[in-house]
Amino acid sequence: MERKIRVLLAKPGLDGHDRGIKVIASAFRDAGFEVIYTGLRQTPEMIAEAAIQEDVDAIGMSVLSGAHMTLFPVVLNLLREKKAEHILLFGGGIIPEEDIEKLEKMGVGKLFTPGAITSEAIEYLKEEIPKRRKEEKLF
Amino acid sequence: MTLFERFQKKDPVALSKFITYVENQSKDYEKFLSRIYPMTGKAYRIGMTGPPGSGKSTLTDKLAQKLSSQDRTVGIIAVDPTSPFTGGALLGDRIRMQALSSVKDVFIRSMASRGSKGGLAKTTKEVILVLDAFGKDYIIIETVGVGQVDLDVVDNCDTTLVVFTPESGDAIQAMKAGLMEIADIFVVNKADREGASNLIYELDSFLDLKRKKDNSFGKCWEYPVISVQATHNIGIDLLWKKIEEHKKFIQDNGIFEKKRKAQIKSEIKKLIENRIKEITEEKVKESFDIENIVEEVLAGKDDPYSASERFLREAKLI
Ligand SMILES: Nc1nc2c(ncn2[C@@H]2O[C@H](COP(=O)(O)OP(=O)(O)OP(=O)(O)O)[C@@H](O)[C@H]2O)c(=O)[nH]1
Numbered sequence: 001m002e003r004k005i006r007v008l009l010a011k012p013g014l015d016g017h018d019r020g021i022k023v024i025a026s027a028f029r030d031a032g033f034e035v036i037y038t039g040l041r042q043t044p045e046m047i048a049e050a051a052i053q054e055d056v057d058a059i060g061m062s063v064l065s066g067a068h069m070t071l072f073p074v075v076l077n078l079l080r081e082k083k084a085e086h087i088l089l090f091g092g093g094i095i096p097e098e099d100i101e102k103l104e105k106m107g108v109g110k111l112f113t114p115g116a117i118t119s120e121a122i123e124y125l126k127e128e129i130p131k132r133r134k135e136e137k138l139f
Numbered sequence: 140m141t142l143f144e145r146f147q148k149k150d151p152v153a154l155s156k157f158i159t160y161v162e163n164q165s166k167d168y169e170k171f172l173s174r175i176y177p178m179t180g181k182a183y184r185i186g187m188t189g190p191p192g193s194g195k196s197t198l199t200d201k202l203a204q205k206l207s208s209q210d211r212t213v214g215i216i217a218v219d220p221t222s223p224f225t226g227g228a229l230l231g232d233r234i235r236m237q238a239l240s241s242v243k244d245v246f247i248r249s250m251a252s253r254g255s256k257g258g259l260a261k262t263t264k265e266v267i268l269v270l271d272a273f274g275k276d277y278i279i280i281e282t283v284g285v286g287q288v289d290l291d292v293v294d295n296c297d298t299t300l301v302v303f304t305p306e307s308g309d310a311i312q313a314m315k316a317g318l319m320e321i322a323d324i325f326v327v328n329k330a331d332r333e334g335a336s337n338l339i340y341e342l343d344s345f346l347d348l349k350r351k352k353d354n355s356f357g358k359c360w361e362y363p364v365i366s367v368q369a370t371h372n373i374g375i376d377l378l379w380k381k382i383e384e385h386k387k388f389i390q391d392n393g394i395f396e397k398k399r400k401a402q403i404k405s406e407i408k409k410l411i412e413n414r415i416k417e418i419t420e421e422k423v424k425e426s427f428d429i430e431n432i433v434e435e436v437l438a439g440k441d442d443p444y445s446a447s448e449r450f451l452r453e454a455k456l457i
């Protein structure tokens with residue numbers, strides 16, 4: 001059976017709109033992904049934990065609050081601590097070019113800025129995720 | 140360390156990966172299941188079904204918190220539908236279970252139904268085993284919640300709760316959907332809303348009959364109707380008490396054992412059936428020129444009945 005792409009969508013922080021992320025969630029579903037949406041006001045700890053339990057291929061994080069330089073690295077570190085660095089962390093938000101560069105250097109995946117269309121993210125995941133999956137020794 | 144060793148050391152990353160492995164029925168997943176099988180059988184399974192939006196996830200969240208506060212470990216499987224058009228799914232049950240992410244020893248897994256129609260996914264049963272083997276004391280299974288067809292849950296759970304709400308319409312609808320037959324405990328959620336007491340009355344009067352009927356077999360489960368307000372954490376203690384009573388009831392009366400036996404039996408049968416199906420499909424592909432036979436049938440030179448019979452004989456399947 002073809003393995004489904006599983007993505008967790010999260011919106012950390014206190015800003016209270018989830019319309020945008022819901023639109024993305026629907027687009028991902030329509031692309032054949034299994035999308036886990038966990039709701040608003042997620043802490044980095046909650047996001048990393050949920051991603052592990054759901055064994056997602058990727059976490060898509062939407063950060064509009066300006067706190068991207070803390071939130072992305074914190075989640076990345078939590079994933080590493082929990083031995084789940086195989087999970088791709090990507091995202092979107094109002095993020096200046098130079099910050100994007102810094103974050104990508106740290107190991108964050110692609111970051112989409114408001115002009116981007118969801119199909120770009122879908123293409124990106126379809127290409128990136130199979131590359132990152134690896135066979136593991138089970139027994 | 141291998142993934143299996145990590146699983147045995149209770150590493151949640153390993154648990155999660157094995158669930159995926161089983162869910163996808165990846166190569167040799169049966170070997171993994173047969174390996175963990177001796178570690179299973181300890182978990183108690185609670186099924187949570189009912190119409191969409193009735194509060195199943197919210198209630199699951201509250202029950203899990205209660206269990207966790209009593210130092211019991213909990214596994215949750217929340218099933219949501221896969222879109223038949225795109226194969227994708229939006230799994231949103233975790234939204235109502237946010238408080239659990241900081242609670243120790245609770246593991247939540249969302250599953251897409253992936254074309255399965257009985258309210259659970261095709262491999263939910265196996266995922267239950269994985270959580271059981273991992274050492275979860277209680278496993279709560281939330282079904283898709285489309286009412287009419289969520290009947291798989293009974294076969295896989297020890298206690299089944301059906302969640303109603305005042306606005307889920309009349310109890311008559313529920314009866315038609317077969318929900319009355321599968322519930323061990325009836326939950327009227329959103330009791331803060333108008334119509335709750337009416338619904339409770341309706342359910343109770345229907346259940347009077349059922350309660351009496353069962354009495355005549357010497358089994359007297361009371362089929363309780365419990366009024367709760369999941370969002371306000373009201374009624375959860377009583378609900379929990381009833382679940383424990385039901386657990387004791389089925390254990391004391393040999394029902395638990397009977398259920399497990401039936402599960403094992405149907406599991407073995409299913410595995411055999413699946414394997415036979417696979418073997419047959421392989422054979423059909425290999426040695427049966429079905430396109431050609433279709434032409435023959437259309438041309439009036441053959442018919443589906445003799446053709447299939449001939450195939451089975453030639454393939455030595457009968
Ligand atoms: N007023 C009121 N609302 C409630 C109560 N319990 C749950 N809700 C609300 O009902 C809505 C649906 O709750 P869920 O727990 O998601 O219901 P569900 O049955 O899991 O829904 P699906 O999984 O989509 O079928 C949410 O907005 C809850 O906040 C309650 O006791 N009273």
Ligand SMILES: [Mg+2]
Nearest residue numbers: 195196232281
């Ligand atoms: Mg739900």
